[in-house]
Amino acid sequence: MSERPERSHRPDRETEAMPGVDIFGRAAVVRPVGEIDIDTAPSLSRALAHALTFVATSRADRVVADCSRVTFCDSSGLNALIAARLRAVEAGATIHLANPAPQLRRLLQITGAAALFPREDPAWPGAATALRQAPRRAGDHPDDG
Secondary structure, rough: OOOOOOOOOOHHHHHOOOOOEEEOOOEEEEEEEEEEEEOOOHHHHHHHHHHHHHHHHOOOOOOEEOOEEEEEEEEEEEEHHHHHHHHHHOOOOOOEEEEOHHHHHHHEEEHHHHHHEEOOOOOOOOOOHHHHHHOEEOOOOOOOO
């Protein structure tokens, strides 16, 4: 008899899906969920790389990682964010963090990485309008920009 896996706050572990990328105005928004650790950081890296492709094609001018549903982030998650930031800088772009939970804010402060990521909290430009509208999934409308 096989045991049923216990439900967790780790949807990426269960589905192996990367966080989605939505386009709101000129921002490519990545929304990671749950814990970001050695097992799930690669999916965050892939999502951030995907979002950066929209910056490279001038469909977005920045990437926003909406961390409001991140419950935990370890050094693997931090490394994924920093590596994506380096790629963004090379592309002339930025990665902004929105709504980081206290644990992630502490990790960023302790490591000195907080200054690397501009913050876009609930009042980030265009957020109110964007959140009222249905998001446009990245890749759905190749001619929109």
